[in-house]
Amino acid sequence: MAPSRNSLVATLIANPSRPVLTDEIVASAAASLGHETERSVLARGIAADLIVSGSGEAKAVEARLRAALDGQPIDIVVQPLATRRKRLFLADMDSTMIGQECIDELADYVGLKKEVSEITERAMRGEIAFEPALRERVALLKNLPVNVVDEIVETRLTLTPGGRALVQTMRAHGAYACLVSGGFTLFTGPIGAKIGFDEHRSNRLILEGETLAGMVEEPILGREAKLATLIELRERFNLAHHETMAVGDGANDLAMLGEAGLGVAFRAKPAVAAAAHARIDHADLSALLYAQGYTAEEIVATPA
Template identity: 80%
Template sequence: MASSSDLLVATLVANPLQPAVTDDIVALAARALGQETERSVLARGIAADLVLTAPADARAVDAALREALQDQPIDIVVQPLNHRRKRLFLADMDSTMIEQECIDELADYVGLKAEVSEITERAMRGEIAFEPALRERVALLKDLPVGVVDEIIASRITLTPGGRALVRTMRANGAYTCLVSGGFTLFTGPVAAKIGFHEHRSNHLIVAGERLAGQVEEPILGREAKLATLVELRDRFGLAPQETMAVGDGANDLAMLGEAGLGVAFRAKPAVAAAAHARIDHADLSALLYVQGYGEADLRTNELR
C-alpha cells in the first residue's frame, strides 16, 4: 500500500432516515473503482469508506462512483486520505445549520415573505449582489418589533438534523467551530448556543425604540467577510489550509468554501454545488463527520469542551 499522503478515500453517505449504504452497494462501488480498496463501515447502512490502495485521480474516482451509483440516494465525497480530520470548522447558518432563512421569516410578519424570499433566492443563486440585496430586504422590515425575533426562534426555526452532533463531536476532538452568517446576530447568537459553536459572526440590525430601524450596520458581513474569517481563524490557530472545513449553500459562501481544505455545498444552489470541493444532497449534517472518518460510535450531541 502506498503512503497515505498519496492515497484517496471515497466516502459513501446516506441519510439516516434512508439507510441505503448496504453491503451490496459498497461492493458495487468497490468494483467500479477497478482497483483494490480497503473497506470500512462507519455507520451500518449510513456511511462507509473505500480507501484506494494505489494513487488515483480524484475526479476520475468521483465520476466512476457516480456512474455506478447514479440511481441511489447516496452522497459521494472523494478526498485525500491525509488530513481528512479537520481542526477548524466554519458554517453558514440559514438553510445550512438551520432549515429556514431568518430574514424570510421576519418578512412573513409584515406580509412580505413572498417578495423578500424572491430577493433572497436570487442573492443565494448569485444573480444579484448580496450586500445591496440585504439592505433592500432589511429596509422592508422597518418598524417590526424586535421582540418578534424571540417568537420566531421559538416557533419557526428548526435545527438541521445532524448539526449538533457535527459541532459537538468536532469540539470534543479539539476542533474550533464558528458560525459565520450573512444573517443577523439576533439569530446567530441563540442558534450558535443551541448547536454548540465556539463563536458566531454575522450582521447587526439597527434597533430604535425596540423596533427595527430598517437598516443594518456597515460593513455588511458577506462573501469576503466569510473568507476573511476563515483565513483569520486559520492563522490564529496556526493551521494548514487542508486542516480546515467549511459548509454552506449560497453564492456568498463560495469564497469561503473555495479556501477551506474541504468546502462542502450542503443541499446547495446548483452553481454552488458545482463549484465546491464536495456536495451533500441526500444526507444530513452528520455526513460531515463521516467524511472525516468518524464512526457512528464517535458521534456526540451533548458534551462540550
C-alpha cells in the same frame, strides 16, 4: 495493501433516516474502482469508506462512483486520506445549520415574505449582489417590533438534523467551530448557542427603541467577510490549509468554501454545488463527520 501517502478516500454516505447503504452497494462501488480498493464501514447502512491507493484524480473517482451508484440517494466525498480530519469548522446558518432563511421569516410578520423570499433566492443563486440585496430586504422590515425575533427562534426555526452532533463531536476532538452568517446577530446568538458553536459572526440590525430601523450596520458581512473570517481563524490557531472545513449553500459562501481544505455545499444552489469540493444532497449534517473518518460510535449523542 497499506494505503500510501497519496491515497484517496471516497466516503459513501446515506441519510440516517434512510439507511440504504447496503453491503452489496458498497461492494459494487468498490469494484468500480478496482480490485485493490479497501472497504471499511463507518456506520452500518449509513456510511462507508473506500480507500483508493496510489495517485488519482478525485473528480474522476467521484464520477466512476456516481455511475456505479446509478442514482441511489447516497452522497460521495472524495479527498486525500492523510488530511481528512479537520481542526477548524466554519458554517453558514440559514438553509445550512437551520432549515429556514431568517430574514424571510421576519418579512412574514409584515406580509412581505413572498417579495423578500424572491430577493433572497436571487442573491443566494448569485444573480444579484448580496450586500445591496440585504439592504433592500432590511429596509422592508422598518418598524417591525424586535421582540418577534424570540418568537421566530422558538416557533419557526428548525435545526438541521446532524448539526449539533457535527459541531459537538468536532469540538470534543479539539476543533474550533464558528457560525458565520450573512444573517443577523439576533439569530446567530441563540442558534449558535443551541448548536454549540464556539463563536458566531453576522450582521447587526439597527434598532430604534424596540423596533427595527430598516437598516443594517456597515460594513455588511457577506462573501468577502466569510472568507476573511476563515483566514483569520486559520492563522490565529496556526493551522494548515488542509485542517479547515466550511459548509454553506449560497453564492456568498463560495469564497469561504473555495479557501477551506474541504468546502462542502449542503443542499446547495446549483452553481455552489458545482464549485465546491464536495456536495451533500441526500444525507444530513452528520455526513461531515463521516467524511472525516469518524465512526458511528465516536459521534457525540445529542438530543433530537
